[in-house]
Amino acid sequence: MLRLYQSNRLEILSLRLSTLLAEPMISPLEEEVLVVQHPGMARWLSLEIAEKLGICANIRFPMPASFVWEVFRAFLPDVSEFNRFEPSLLRWRIFQLLDEIGQEPVFAPVSHYLRKESEKRRFQLADRLAGLFDRYLVYRPDWIRKWDKGESAVAGDEWQAEIWRRLAVDDAVHWVHLQESLFQAMSGDAANPPRGLPARLFLFGVPTLSPGYLEIIRQLSHWMDIHLFLLNPCEAHWLEIMPEGEKVRRELMSSDIEDLYLEVGNPLLASLGRQGRDFFSAINDFDPGSEEWFDDAGGDGCLAGLQREILHLEQPETIEGERDHSVAFHRCHSPMREIEVLYDQLLAMFEEMPDLTPADILVMTPDIDTYAPLIEARFSEPGDCPAIPYRISDRTQGLENPYVTAFLDLLSVPASRYGVDEVLRLLEFPAIQQRFGLDEAGLERIVDWIEQAVIRWGRDAESKLEFDLPADPRNTWRFGLEQLVLGYAMSPNDEALWQGIPLPESAEGSESVWLSGLLGFCRFLFELEDRLSGMVSVAIWCDRLQRMLDRFFAADENAEQPLQLVRDTLVRLGEEAEEAGFQGQVSLSLIRQQLELLFSHGSSRGFLGGGVNFCAFTPMRSLPFKVICLIGMNDGAFPREPPTLDFDLMAKQFRFGDRSRRADDRYLFLETLISARERLYISYVGRSLKDNSALPPSVLVEELRDYMASQVGESGLDRMTFTHPLQPFSPNYFQPEGHLFSYSSRMQEAAQLVGRGEKQRQPLVAAPLPKMEPVTDSVDLHLLRRFYSAGPARAFAAQRLNLRLETARDIPDARETFEMEKFTAEAVERELVERLLSGESAESFYQLLDLRGELPHGKPGRRHYQQLCGSAQLMVERLNAGAFGEEMPPLDVDLILDGLRLSGRLNGLRSTGLLEYSAGKIYPHQRLDLWIRFLALNLIRPEGVAWEAIWLSPDEEGRFIAPENPETHLQQLVAFYRQGLLTPLHFYAGTSWSYAEKWRATEDRPAALYQARKRWFNDPPAHGSKPHHRLLMPGEEMLDEAFHEISLAVFLPLMDHMELVE
Incomplete structure (x- = not known):
C-alpha cells in the first residue's frame, strides 16, 4: 500500500509520522527505515520524534539512492554490496578506459583529453562523464538500452555510447538492467517478501524523485506499506498553473482554444514551483491514498498573508497597516556588513519576541565558506553587545x-x-x-x-x-x-x-x-x-x-x-x-x-546543535523555524547556475521530470518562504564599496519584492527595505527617529565623534602603568641607549606589554639577492670597514659574502662589492691617519644621578675620545646614542682619554663640545626613559630631530610640525608605519604637546653642543 500525506507544515507531518511510528510492528526489535534526502532533515526528524515519543531509537535514515540499492540486493541476491556505476567508482573505471583508448576516429571530439601527458584532463573528463552517465541511467534509461544494443540514441552520442559500451562489457550490472530484473522479481508472491526488506517504509520531506525511483517505490508498495510524507505549499489543485510569461507565450503561439484558459494562480507559486509541480503530477499518476492536513497561517502580517495566498492559490491581496516586521530586506555594502547588521537585528528580535531563543533561528547562505569566517569574527567576539550562541555547519572540511x-x-x-x-x-x-x-x-x-x-x-x-x-x-x-x-x-x-x-x-x-x-x-x-x-x-x-x-x-x-x-x-x-x-x-x-x-564536501556536523543555526542554502533544508534569515542573496549567487558541458546530451533534450540545479534552487526558495513561521529576513550586497551605486539582489529576491509590492505598494516595500551605511559607526544608526539602530555603545561613541567631525580613538594605554616589579633605583646604560636608538614605543611594548612587534615573524624572502637594499649595503660596508681595520683583506670578505649568498650572484655582485670597497677603503684611510688616536678598552660606568645609579660600559673609545663612524650617513638616533655616551664620559672624566666625542661619515665630520652641566642633561634623558616605561613616550629620534631642527632654525611651530609630519607619515621609511607606533600612537596622536616638549628637551641641548669640522 502506498499512502500519501500532504501538508504545508513539516511540524504537522512529523506529528503524523510519530503517530504511525508509535503503532507497534510484529517484532519490537524490527528496525524502522525512514528515507530522507539530507542529513539535516534526519537530525531534525530525530529531535521531533524524540520530543513526541520520548525517545528516537532503532530508526535508520538512509538516502534514496542507498535505500534503492538495498532493495536491489534484497530481491536480487547476486548484486554486490556496492554499485560499480556509482559516480565515485565509475570515474575511476572511465579514467582507466580513457588511458587505454588509442587515437580512434570515434573519439576525435575529445582527443585533446586523451593525450598521455594530460593525466589531469583525462580524469576531469572521466569525472564529468561519470556524473553524466549516472544521470542518463536514472533519467534516460531508453538511451542506455539502445547503447547496450549497439544503437545510437541521439545525434552526437557516438563517442559517449562507445565508452558506455566498453564499460558495460566489463560490468553489465547497472541500474537499467537491475531495474528490469527487479520488476521481474517483484512480480512474484508479495506474501513472501525477501529478507532484508523492512516491514514498512517511510519517506519524509523528499522534494523530488526521478521517474525510475518513483516506479520502484510504486512496485515496492505491493510488498509493504509505504508512507510518503510531502511538503505541499498549496491545498488547491495547482498542477496546471504556469508563470505569467509562459502563459502569454503559450497563448500567442497556440490556436487551441483550451490554451485561452490557462491559469497563473499565485504568481510566486507558478514561478518557483515547477519542480514540485512536476513531482506531484508524477505522484498523482500512481493514484495513492492521500491524507491532507493543511493549516492556514494565522496573523495578518505580510509573511502570513504571503503563505496564506500560496496555500489557497490566490492572487496577492493588498495589506493595510503600519510597518510590518515579518518580512525585511537589508541592503549592505559587503558580506562583513551583512553579518554586523544581522547581529544587531537578531538582538532586536530577542527583545521584540520574548519567547524567541537562538535555536529558533536558521540562517542560510548560498556561500557558507565565504561567510563562515565572518560569522565567527562577529559572533565569537560580541564586544559590548550581548553574546549570541551559534553553530556553523556545512563548511568545506578542508x-x-x-x-x-x-x-x-x-x-x-x-x-x-x-x-x-x-x-x-x-x-x-x-x-x-x-x-x-x-x-x-x-x-x-x-x-x-x-x-x-x-x-x-x-x-x-x-x-x-x-x-x-x-x-x-x-x-x-x-x-x-x-x-x-x-x-x-x-x-x-x-x-x-x-x-x-x-x-x-x-x-x-x-x-x-x-x-x-x-x-x-x-x-x-x-x-x-x-x-x-x-x-x-x-x-x-x-x-x-x-x-x-x-x-x-x-x-x-x-x-x-x-x-x-x-x-x-x-x-x-x-x-x-x-x-x-x-x-x-x-x-x-x-x-x-x-x-x-x-x-571539499561539506559536513553537517553541528547542525541543530544549539544556538543560532548557520548553514548552506541547499535543497532539502526546508525546515520550519520561527525566524529564517537568508544572507548573501546577491545577484548571480542564487539560484545557482552550474556550467553546462558541451557534451551533456540531456541539456539539449529536456524532458518532463528532469532535474536542474536552477529549478532545485527556485523550489528551495519557495519552501523557505512557507517554512518561516514569524520572520523572514533577507540580506544581500546591494551597494558598491567603490561608488555606493545600487547593486541588484538575486532574481528570486527581486521576484519576492515585486510580489510584496503588489501586497503593500511601493511605499510599503520601501518601509520593509533597509539600506545600511558603509560603516557600523554611522550616525544614522543613532538618530532618535531613525529606523536604523545598533546595540554597540562603542559604535555609538564613534558615531558621536564622527557627528562632531572629530577623529579620536581610545588610546591603548589610557593611564600610566604601575612601576615595574621589582622596583629598582638603578638604570642600565645599555638599556638606556637602546631605549632611544630603537624607539621608546618599541621598548614600552616589549618591556611592559610583552609585545615584541619588531620580531613578529616576517617570512624571509624566498628569492636570492638581486639588489642590495640601502640599509643592508650600509651594514655590509660597516662590517667591511671593521674587517679591514683588523687586517683582513677585502677579497676574503667578498668570498665570505658570496658564499653566504648575501651578494647578487655573479658579475653584478662583484661590481656592487667593488663600489662598497671604494668607500670603505676611504673610511679606513681616514681612521688610520692617526688623527683619532688608538683604540682603548671599554670603560666601566657607575654614576649616581639624582639618587639613581647609572651603570654599564662605554665602548667605542679611542685616546682622542669617543668615535662613531658610519659607512653611510649619520642618523639622528646615532647622534643621540653618541650624545648619551659623551655625557657619561664627561661625568666620569677618566685619565688617558680625551673627554670628547667625534662622528665620522663619508660626507660629514663633527664633534660635541663639552657642556657645562652634563649631569643635568643626562638626568633629563634618564627621567624620560623612566617615564617611557610607564606610558608610551611621544618621541622618536628621526621625527623628533626633524621637528627640533626646524624649530631651532625658525621657532615656527607649524613649519616644524610640517617637517615632523613628513617624517612620520610620508618620507620612506615613514616612522609612523612601524608596528609599535601604529599600535600605541597611530595617526596624529604622536605629534601633540608632549611631543613638542620632549623633542626640544632632548635635541636642543645636543644641537647646541654640535660642531661640524670643515
Missing part, C-alpha cells in the same frame, strides 16, 4: 579542519621550489612543531638562523638544475643547514670560513633542541620528494600518505579527531579505486586533486 590544509601543503612541497616561505608555513602548524620538539620561541630563533645562513630556496645545488639554473649551492636549504651545524659545532673564536663553508651565528646551549628539530623536519621533508615521486597505484599512494602523517604530525588528544578525518579520507580514496577495479598507476598530482575533491 577549510574547517586546519590539519587538512597542512596535509595538502605538505603534498605540494615536493613539486615546489622549497621556498623558505613554503617551508616555514608548514613549521608554523602546532602539531608539526610539537612533532619535532619546537615551539613559537624556537620558530622565532629558526627564522633568525635562516636569515643568518641566507637560505632562500632550493633543496640543494642539484635541485636548481630542474629550473634550468646552474647547480649553485648558495641560498639552498642543504648548504644553509650545513652552515648552521658547523656554526654550532665550531668554537665562536674559529674562522668565519671552515673548508670553504661560512659559519653563521647558530644554536647555543639549550637551543640545540630547536636546531635538531629543524634538521629532523628538513630531512623528512627532503625525503618526501623521493617517497612521493613517480607513478604508483592508488593503494600504494594511500599507504605512503598514511605513513607521512605519522612522520610529520604529533599524535595527541587534540590532533586525534582532525587527523582521523584525513586518515578516513585516505581509506575512502583507496576503497573507491579498489572497488572500481582500478589497477593503473597515477601521479601524486592526481592523488592530491582527488583528495581536494573529497575534502
Whole structure:
C-alpha cells in the first residue's frame, strides 16, 4: 500500500509520522527505515520524534539512492554490496578506459583529453562523464538500452555510447538492467517478501524523485506499506498553473482554444514551483491514498498573508497597516556588513519576541565558506553587545579542519621550489612543531638562523638544475643547514670560513633542541620528494600518505579527531579505486586533486546543535523555524547556475521530470518562504564599496519584492527595505527617529565623534602603568641607549606589554639577492670597514659574502662589492691617519644621578675620545646614542682619554663640545626613559630631530610640525608605519604637546653642543 500525506507544515507531518511510528510492528526489535534526502532533515526528524515519543531509537535514515540499492540486493541476491556505476567508482573505471583508448576516429571530439601527458584532463573528463552517465541511467534509461544494443540514441552520442559500451562489457550490472530484473522479481508472491526488506517504509520531506525511483517505490508498495510524507505549499489543485510569461507565450503561439484558459494562480507559486509541480503530477499518476492536513497561517502580517495566498492559490491581496516586521530586506555594502547588521537585528528580535531563543533561528547562505569566517569574527567576539550562541555547519572540511590544509601543503612541497616561505608555513602548524620538539620561541630563533645562513630556496645545488639554473649551492636549504651545524659545532673564536663553508651565528646551549628539530623536519621533508615521486597505484599512494602523517604530525588528544578525518579520507580514496577495479598507476598530482575533491564536501556536523543555526542554502533544508534569515542573496549567487558541458546530451533534450540545479534552487526558495513561521529576513550586497551605486539582489529576491509590492505598494516595500551605511559607526544608526539602530555603545561613541567631525580613538594605554616589579633605583646604560636608538614605543611594548612587534615573524624572502637594499649595503660596508681595520683583506670578505649568498650572484655582485670597497677603503684611510688616536678598552660606568645609579660600559673609545663612524650617513638616533655616551664620559672624566666625542661619515665630520652641566642633561634623558616605561613616550629620534631642527632654525611651530609630519607619515621609511607606533600612537596622536616638549628637551641641548669640522 502506498499512502500519501500532504501538508504545508513539516511540524504537522512529523506529528503524523510519530503517530504511525508509535503503532507497534510484529517484532519490537524490527528496525524502522525512514528515507530522507539530507542529513539535516534526519537530525531534525530525530529531535521531533524524540520530543513526541520520548525517545528516537532503532530508526535508520538512509538516502534514496542507498535505500534503492538495498532493495536491489534484497530481491536480487547476486548484486554486490556496492554499485560499480556509482559516480565515485565509475570515474575511476572511465579514467582507466580513457588511458587505454588509442587515437580512434570515434573519439576525435575529445582527443585533446586523451593525450598521455594530460593525466589531469583525462580524469576531469572521466569525472564529468561519470556524473553524466549516472544521470542518463536514472533519467534516460531508453538511451542506455539502445547503447547496450549497439544503437545510437541521439545525434552526437557516438563517442559517449562507445565508452558506455566498453564499460558495460566489463560490468553489465547497472541500474537499467537491475531495474528490469527487479520488476521481474517483484512480480512474484508479495506474501513472501525477501529478507532484508523492512516491514514498512517511510519517506519524509523528499522534494523530488526521478521517474525510475518513483516506479520502484510504486512496485515496492505491493510488498509493504509505504508512507510518503510531502511538503505541499498549496491545498488547491495547482498542477496546471504556469508563470505569467509562459502563459502569454503559450497563448500567442497556440490556436487551441483550451490554451485561452490557462491559469497563473499565485504568481510566486507558478514561478518557483515547477519542480514540485512536476513531482506531484508524477505522484498523482500512481493514484495513492492521500491524507491532507493543511493549516492556514494565522496573523495578518505580510509573511502570513504571503503563505496564506500560496496555500489557497490566490492572487496577492493588498495589506493595510503600519510597518510590518515579518518580512525585511537589508541592503549592505559587503558580506562583513551583512553579518554586523544581522547581529544587531537578531538582538532586536530577542527583545521584540520574548519567547524567541537562538535555536529558533536558521540562517542560510548560498556561500557558507565565504561567510563562515565572518560569522565567527562577529559572533565569537560580541564586544559590548550581548553574546549570541551559534553553530556553523556545512563548511568545506578542508577549510574547517586546519590539519587538512597542512596535509595538502605538505603534498605540494615536493613539486615546489622549497621556498623558505613554503617551508616555514608548514613549521608554523602546532602539531608539526610539537612533532619535532619546537615551539613559537624556537620558530622565532629558526627564522633568525635562516636569515643568518641566507637560505632562500632550493633543496640543494642539484635541485636548481630542474629550473634550468646552474647547480649553485648558495641560498639552498642543504648548504644553509650545513652552515648552521658547523656554526654550532665550531668554537665562536674559529674562522668565519671552515673548508670553504661560512659559519653563521647558530644554536647555543639549550637551543640545540630547536636546531635538531629543524634538521629532523628538513630531512623528512627532503625525503618526501623521493617517497612521493613517480607513478604508483592508488593503494600504494594511500599507504605512503598514511605513513607521512605519522612522520610529520604529533599524535595527541587534540590532533586525534582532525587527523582521523584525513586518515578516513585516505581509506575512502583507496576503497573507491579498489572497488572500481582500478589497477593503473597515477601521479601524486592526481592523488592530491582527488583528495581536494573529497575534502571539499561539506559536513553537517553541528547542525541543530544549539544556538543560532548557520548553514548552506541547499535543497532539502526546508525546515520550519520561527525566524529564517537568508544572507548573501546577491545577484548571480542564487539560484545557482552550474556550467553546462558541451557534451551533456540531456541539456539539449529536456524532458518532463528532469532535474536542474536552477529549478532545485527556485523550489528551495519557495519552501523557505512557507517554512518561516514569524520572520523572514533577507540580506544581500546591494551597494558598491567603490561608488555606493545600487547593486541588484538575486532574481528570486527581486521576484519576492515585486510580489510584496503588489501586497503593500511601493511605499510599503520601501518601509520593509533597509539600506545600511558603509560603516557600523554611522550616525544614522543613532538618530532618535531613525529606523536604523545598533546595540554597540562603542559604535555609538564613534558615531558621536564622527557627528562632531572629530577623529579620536581610545588610546591603548589610557593611564600610566604601575612601576615595574621589582622596583629598582638603578638604570642600565645599555638599556638606556637602546631605549632611544630603537624607539621608546618599541621598548614600552616589549618591556611592559610583552609585545615584541619588531620580531613578529616576517617570512624571509624566498628569492636570492638581486639588489642590495640601502640599509643592508650600509651594514655590509660597516662590517667591511671593521674587517679591514683588523687586517683582513677585502677579497676574503667578498668570498665570505658570496658564499653566504648575501651578494647578487655573479658579475653584478662583484661590481656592487667593488663600489662598497671604494668607500670603505676611504673610511679606513681616514681612521688610520692617526688623527683619532688608538683604540682603548671599554670603560666601566657607575654614576649616581639624582639618587639613581647609572651603570654599564662605554665602548667605542679611542685616546682622542669617543668615535662613531658610519659607512653611510649619520642618523639622528646615532647622534643621540653618541650624545648619551659623551655625557657619561664627561661625568666620569677618566685619565688617558680625551673627554670628547667625534662622528665620522663619508660626507660629514663633527664633534660635541663639552657642556657645562652634563649631569643635568643626562638626568633629563634618564627621567624620560623612566617615564617611557610607564606610558608610551611621544618621541622618536628621526621625527623628533626633524621637528627640533626646524624649530631651532625658525621657532615656527607649524613649519616644524610640517617637517615632523613628513617624517612620520610620508618620507620612506615613514616612522609612523612601524608596528609599535601604529599600535600605541597611530595617526596624529604622536605629534601633540608632549611631543613638542620632549623633542626640544632632548635635541636642543645636543644641537647646541654640535660642531661640524670643515
